[in-house]
Amino acid sequence: MLDGELKFLLGIITKNIKSYWMWNHRMWALSSLPRPEWQRELGLVAKLLALDARNYHGWDYRRFVVAQLKDAATDKHEVDTQEFAFTTEQINHDCANHSAWHNRSKLLPEILAQRDEDGQLEVLQTENDLILNAIYTDPDDQNAWLYYDWLLDIQKSDEDRSRLLRNKIAAIRELLELEEDSKRPLVELVSAYAELERLQSGSVSEPEKKECLETLRRLESIDPYRVGRYTDMSRTLSKQWALSA
Amino acid sequence: MVSNELDGMQFDVVVLGTGLEESIIASEAAAGGKSVLHVDRNPYYGGSNACFSLSKMLEWAFCHRNCCQTPSVEVLVGGQLTDAPTFVISGEASDQHDMDTLQRLAPFELSPETTEKLQAMLKNDRSYMIELVPKVVFCRGELTEMLISCEIGEYVQFKGVAHSYLAHNGTIERIPESKEDIFASTSLSLIEKRKLMRLMTMVSDNTLYTHILDKYSDTQFTQLLQDKFKLSGMLLDAVLYLIVRVNRGDTISSREGCERLHKYVKSIGRYGRMAYLCGMYGGGSEISQSFCRLCAVSGGTYILNEKVAAIESTAENEFSVVLDHGTVRAKQIVMSPDYTSTAVPKDQI
Numbered sequence: 001m002l003d004g005e006l007k008f009l010l011g012i013i014t015k016n017i018k019s020y021w022m023w024n025h026r027m028w029a030l031s032s033l034p035r036p037e038w039q040r041e042l043g044l045v046a047k048l049l050a051l052d053a054r055n056y057h058g059w060d061y062r063r064f065v066v067a068q069l070k071d072a073a074t075d076k077h078e079v080d081t082q083e084f085a086f087t088t089e090q091i092n093h094d095c096a097n098h099s100a101w102h103n104r105s106k107l108l109p110e111i112l113a114q115r116d117e118d119g120q121l122e123v124l125q126t127e128n129d130l131i132l133n134a135i136y137t138d139p140d141d142q143n144a145w146l147y148y149d150w151l152l153d154i155q156k157s158d159e160d161r162s163r164l165l166r167n168k169i170a171a172i173r174e175l176l177e178l179e180e181d182s183k184r185p186l187v188e189l190v191s192a193y194a195e196l197e198r199l200q201s202g203s204v205s206e207p208e209k210k211e212c213l214e215t216l217r218r219l220e221s222i223d224p225y226r227v228g229r230y231t232d233m234s235r236t237l238s239k240q241w242a243l244s245a
Numbered sequence: 246m247v248s249n250e251l252d253g254m255q256f257d258v259v260v261l262g263t264g265l266e267e268s269i270i271a272s273e274a275a276a277g278g279k280s281v282l283h284v285d286r287n288p289y290y291g292g293s294n295a296c297f298s299l300s301k302m303l304e305w306a307f308c309h310r311n312c313c314q315t316p317s318v319e320v321l322v323g324g325q326l327t328d329a330p331t332f333v334i335s336g337e338a339s340d341q342h343d344m345d346t347l348q349r350l351a352p353f354e355l356s357p358e359t360t361e362k363l364q365a366m367l368k369n370d371r372s373y374m375i376e377l378v379p380k381v382v383f384c385r386g387e388l389t390e391m392l393i394s395c396e397i398g399e400y401v402q403f404k405g406v407a408h409s410y411l412a413h414n415g416t417i418e419r420i421p422e423s424k425e426d427i428f429a430s431t432s433l434s435l436i437e438k439r440k441l442m443r444l445m446t447m448v449s450d451n452t453l454y455t456h457i458l459d460k461y462s463d464t465q466f467t468q469l470l471q472d473k474f475k476l477s478g479m480l481l482d483a484v485l486y487l488i489v490r491v492n493r494g495d496t497i498s499s500r501e502g503c504e505r506l507h508k509y510v511k512s513i514g515r516y517g518r519m520a521y522l523c524g525m526y527g528g529g530s531e532i533s534q535s536f537c538r539l540c541a542v543s544g545g546t547y548i549l550n551e552k553v554a555a556i557e558s559t560a561e562n563e564f565s566v567v568l569d570h571g572t573v574r575a576k577q578i579v580m581s582p583d584y585t586s587t588a589v590p591k592d593q594i
Contacts, residue, residue, distance in 0.1 A: 095428040136435040137428045137442055178439050178475075 005029045010044065017048065023057045027064060038069045046086075053090060059099045063106070080110045088130075095134050101143045105150040112154070127151060132171055139175060139182045148188075158199045165196045181222050186215055194237060209241050251571030256282045256546075259566050259573065261553055262581030264292035265529055268536035270579050272395075275543035282573060283540060284551040290534045292581050294380075296527025299366055299373040380528040381406055381521040384512035388532075389522070397535040402525040405517050409487050413479045420483040423518040437480045444474050444484065448503055449510040458500055466491070466502025488520075553584065 009026045016022060030036045045062045049055065066083055070076045084107050090100035108127070112120050127147075134144035148168055155161045169192050172185045179185075190212045197204040216234045220227050257279035260271045268283075268290075275281045289295055297305060355363070366373075382388050382403070392398040410417050421430040424445075427438050447453045461469045470476045470484060485491050489505045497505075512520040524531045541547055554567040556578065564575045 092425075092429040094425055132435060133428055133438070136439045137424060139439075174436075175439065178436060179443065 002029050002033055014048065014051070017052050017055050018057060020057055023061050027061070036068070038065055038072065041065050042069065049090075053094060053097050054099045056099060059103055063103070077110075077114050080107055080114070083107055084111055091130070091134075095137060096141050096143060098143055101147050105147060108150075109154055124151070128167065135171070135175065135185070139179070140184045142184075145184065145188055152195075162196060162199055162203060165192050165199075168192050169196075181218075183219070183223050186219055186222070190215055190233065190237075194240075197241065209237075212237060248569075249571045251568055251573050253573075254282075254571070255574045256280045257575070258282070258577045258579060259564070259575035260284070260579045261584045262292045263287075263290045263533055263537055263549075264294050264581045264583075265533045265536070267292075267579050267581050268533040268540070271545055272536040272540040272543065275540040275545040281540060281545035282548070282575070283537065283545055284548045284553070284568065286550070286552045288550045289530070290537060290549070291377075291527075291530025292533070293583060294376070294378050294527075294529025294533060296374055296376045296530045299370045299375065302373070302375045305377075374527055376527045376529060378529055379523075381523045382528060383508055384515040384520060384522055386508060386512065392532070392535075395536075395539060397532070397539070401531050401535055403522040404525055405519040406521040406523055407517075407519055411479065411483050411487050413482055418479060418483075420487050422488075422520060423513050425518060433480070440474060440476055441480060441484075444470075444476070444506070445510050448506045454503060454507060458503055461499045464499045466497050466499050469499040469502065 006026065006029055009022060009029065013019075013022045013026065030038075030041065042062070042065050045058060045065060049058045049062070052058065066079060070079045073079050084104065087100045087104040087107065090097055091104070094100075108123075112123055115123060128151075131144045131147055131151075134141065134147075152161055152164055155164060169189060172189045172192070175185050176182065176189070193204050193208060193212050197209075213234055216230045216237075219230045223230075258271070258274045258281045260267050260274075260281060260283040263283065263285040271281050271283045285292065287295070295305075384405075389398075392401065409420050409422065411420050418432045419430070421427040421433065421441075424442065427433070427442060430438070433441065447457065457469070457473070461473065464472075466489070467481075467485065470481055476484060484506075486493065488509055489497075489502055491497055491502075509520045516522065537545075537547060548568075548570070552569050554569075556567070557565045559565050559574075562576050564578050566573050566575055566578070
């Protein structure tokens with residue numbers, strides 16, 4: 001009886017890919033089976049995601065299926081590695097696929113845990129390259145910038161974080177050489193310095209701080225819709241850094 | 246056909262040659278109610294836009310070996326021409342085509358390696374679709390729109406040009422087209438990716454595009470690419486020769502370059518992640534044939550393998566055309582350029 005239920009669900013989910021109650025029902029139906037075929041289910045989800053690559057329900061369901069697979073699997077690392085590769089594929093296919101980036105950020109800690117220190121550096125380098133690729137292709141797309149933030153979050157020490165921030169600043173500077181008035185990179189530059197200073201007081205030099213305020217002033221004319229935001233940032237930073245605005 | 250079956254017939258328009266332009270004119274004339282006779286000296290459609298299998302391509306090359314624009318058959322044949330045989334391009338398919346072709350090549354001194362290579366290639370004769378004039382069509386260009394409105398798009402098949410490659414400094418590099426391609430590309434550096442994206446986004450935005458044109462209206466496109474977009478090296482070549490399709494050695498104005506680039510960017514996404522389509526069976530001849538079909542459906546008469554001996558102007562708005570199967574009268578004549586040099590004495594045009 002449950003097989004019939006699953007067939008029926010597949011049909012209606014394909015037509016109503018955003019209805020969470022149908023996905024939930026499928027989850028219940030599969031879990032109720034004595035021997036559910038999770039591998040096959042993975043293939044099905046992949047097909048459904050091909051129809052709608054950013055469908056939150058699809059991705060959430062995929063994480064559920066992967067969790068089940070991991071429970072049953074002998075080599076849990078292998079499952080994670082394959083999923084990681086899947087996100088790479090999805091991102092290459094469409095670099096603005098937020099769901100793919102998000103899923104990747106969830107898997108990254110597991111991938112890092114599998115490696116030794118050198119291996120971890122390697123992984124971080126690859127992630128860095130991926131982000132740079134996205135930023136250079138479209139500097140205003142938020143996905144890569146958000147991923148940078150996630151990378152910062154999973155760092156173990158403030159030292160690592162500071163190092164990552166310095167890398168980020170260097171990359172932004174190179175990009176700005178090509179396009180001086182690129183809005184998002186400019187804002188990210190200021191935020192990076194702000195975060196650096198917050199992590200370790202005194203790590204940002206006086207000329208750099210002055211540059212941040214100058215950048216915010218420039219942004220007021222580049223992006224007049226958000227004048228209020230930049231003025232506010234200026235005021236806050238000036239107070240924090242005890243500089244005259 | 247009986248040898249003088251056409252004698253004395255009268256037509257509003259006689260069209261010589263079945264290339265693209267004259268076929269479009271023929272179909273329009275017939276649709277407008279004119280009586281049309283459309284002939285071609287060849288046993289195939291398309292004239293100088295025709296598309297051939299390998300063996301027919303060789304035959305065509307031999308027949309035209311004395312014409313100055315023929316691509317050199319010597320590249321393939323390699324040896325001295327010891328004889329001057331006359332070939333006829335056969336209209337029928339022949340199962341023996343590879344043997345026939347090799348036989349015809351006999352008077353030419355081919356090296357054994359060349360003969361062997363040719364034999365191997367001729368085994369797959371039908372897999373070759375060699376266009377005399379390779380053409381691609383913009384997904385959002387005028388020809389595509391015309392094909393859709395004439396409903397020719399319903400039966401002529403096209404394939405998207407999925408990948409484009411540039412020969413540069415002795416290597417062949419794949420040049421990405423859409424944003425996703427650019428992201429995933431391994432042949433461009435980060436900076437080159439940024440420059441290319443910037444170029445495409447600026448040109449596809451209508452306000453930015455007119456602004457660029459105002460500022461650079463008197464310059465050449467190459468200069469615009471170098472000065473404003475800082476393109477150089479492989480990327481500059483890729484944009485000029487692959488994306489905008491300028492011929493090497495030619496220059497185009499900034500206005501024209503931007504317009505083509507604009508059309509290119511707008512074409513991406515209509516049928517997939519590519520800007521160009523190419524005809525599955527050769528662009529030129531398939532499309533010409535489709536227009537001929539439209540003409541025939543509207544009443545036009547078609548004769549292939551029909552030679553034109555002479556054209557005479559007999560009176561105001563009257564011509565007499567001497568064909569293989571008789572002499573016809575026509576009020577107007579339309580001909581492709583390949584007919585002007587041979588069919589008519591110059592003083593009678």
